Amino acid sequence: MFDSLPVLPPDSILGLAAACRADPNPDKVDLTLGVYMDETGLCPVFDSVQKAQRELVSQEKTKVYMPPTGDAAYLSGIRTLVLGAELEDHLGNRVSAVQTPGGCGAVRLGAEVLHAAASETTVWVSDPTWPVHIPLMGSVGLQFRTYRYYSPELQGLDFDAMLADLEQASPGDVVLLHGCCHNPSGADLSAVQWQQLGSLLAERRLLPMVDFAYQGMGSGLDEDAGGLRSVLASVPEMIIAVSSSKNIGLYRERAGAVIFIGGDDRAAEAMASQAVAAARRVYSMPPAHGALLAGRVLSSPELRQVWSLELEQVCGRINGLRANFRDALVTATGRDFDFIVRENGMFSFLGLSVEQAGRLRQEQSVYMLDSSRINIAGLNGRNISRVVEAVVSVL
Numbered sequence: 460m461f462d463s464l465p466v467l468p469p470d471s472i473l474g475l476a477a478a479c480r481a482d483p484n485p486d487k488v489d490l491t492l493g494v495y496m497d498e499t500g501l502c503p504v505f506d507s508v509q510k511a512q513r514e515l516v517s518q519e520k521t522k523v524y525m526p527p528t529g530d531a532a533y534l535s536g537i538r539t540l541v542l543g544a545e546l547e548d549h550l551g552n553r554v555s556a557v558q559t560p561g562g563c564g565a566v567r568l569g570a571e572v573l574h575a576a577a578s579e580t581t582v583w584v585s586d587p588t589w590p591v592h593i594p595l596m597g598s599v600g601l602q603f604r605t606y607r608y609y610s611p612e613l614q615g616l617d618f619d620a621m622l623a624d625l626e627q628a629s630p631g632d633v634v635l636l637h638g639c640c641h642n643p644s645g646a647d648l649s650a651v652q653w654q655q656l657g658s659l660l661a662e663r664r665l666l667p668m669v670d671f672a673y674q675g676m677g678s679g680l681d682e683d684a685g686g687l688r689s690v691l692a693s694v695p696e697m698i699i700a701v702s703s704s705k706n707i708g709l710y711r712e713r714a715g716a717v718i719f720i721g722g723d724d725r726a727a728e729a730m731a732s733q734a735v736a737a738a739r740r741v742y743s744m745p746p747a748h749g750a751l752l753a754g755r756v757l758s759s760p761e762l763r764q765v766w767s768l769e770l771e772q773v774c775g776r777i778n779g780l781r782a783n784f785r786d787a788l789v790t791a792t793g794r795d796f797d798f799i800v801r802e803n804g805m806f807s808f809l810g811l812s813v814e815q816a817g818r819l820r821q822e823q824s825v826y827m828l829d830s831s832r833i834n835i836a837g838l839n840g841r842n843i844s845r846v847v848e849a850v851v852s853v854l
């Protein structure tokens with residue numbers, strides 16, 4: 460049966476991360492995969508998570524299945540984290556949530572619910588977007604169109620073009636947004652732009668679906684949620700895909716959640732029930748460990764406090780690296796690299812060609828994606844000058 464089955468090429472992100480791991484050069488630099496790395500180059504376990512894990516391991520008495528919707532403490536913590544207590548209270552039972560295997564699971568279950576409600580709907584995605592969005596949602600059967608987003612000429616968001624393209628969307632279409640720390644560009648909407656977008660979505664009766672994988676890694680937990688919260692002042696419905704991979708550092712534990720906001724209580728219940736049924740068709744119930752840890756971190760005042768401070772440090776370090784990298788590039792080239800400090804989160808486009816990115820890998824063992832997206836958090840005091848020299852050598 461499988462004799463002529465084609466062997467697929469490696470994933471565009473994971474394949475390059477693997478190529479870097481396999482590179483024997485001791486001075487190699489990995490700026491590929493979107494994982495936070497500390498000054499020593501390690502993707503660390505948060506202290507708050509270590510503490511929650513010690514507690515969990517000493518107290519856990521069963522490995523029985525999780526409920527289909529997931530861990531109640533985790534879901535409650537995530538809802539409040541994303542919506543804020545006031546908005547959550549205001550929306551009441553118009554909000555439902557289902558725990559998922561990571562943010563990908565959340566995007567997928569969100570897509571399943573969209574397809575169940577309106578199989579012909581078109582999803583508008585930013586150009587560019589995270590390369591996995593389209594296969595992840597498209598394999599459910601949804602159709603896509605793109606809206607202009609990042610402009611290499613502006614070295615940032617082209618908001619007018621974004622609005623102009625979304626003006627072409629039909630009522631009932633879905634707009635996939637990045638809640639903060641746009642992946643791959645790092646270019647985000649300002650608070651005013653989020654409000655303008657909310658008005659357009661309401662006017663044209665478009666449904667926002669927000670991929671919210673980086674809350675707290677741009678400007679702060681509430682600041683980063685400001686955009687989607689302000690859109691919710693204008694529109695009655697929303698789907699939010701949440702990941703606990705980055706901001707709680709639970710990558711391999713696959714902890715995430717999909718939040719549904721319906722026009723009324725019944726709609727919110729229907730959306731969650733559809734998500735649970737879709738999960739049952741594919742993987743049955745969510746994994747436990749990561750969500751149980753995050754649930755403890757978010758619900759314990761003490762752990763929550765430790766975690767918030769840890770996340771602030773992560774965010775501060777990324778923003779510090781952005782400034783250092785900008786300064787070093789300006790010194791080396793005399794050119795303007797201010798766009799690096801205007802962006803948020805871990806990602807930035809260096810504006811190099813596929814060929815230049817390839818040469819950096821082959822000649823210098825500096826690994827970035829073909830699009831020249833780099834993970835800023837992969838920079839550190841030991842490799843930053845080497846990266847700057849390497850980039851200058853191909854410019």
Ligand code: LMR
Nearest residue numbers: 472491492493494589642
């Ligand atoms: C990335 O964009 O590098 C991350 O979101 C990790 C992934 O799964 O692609």
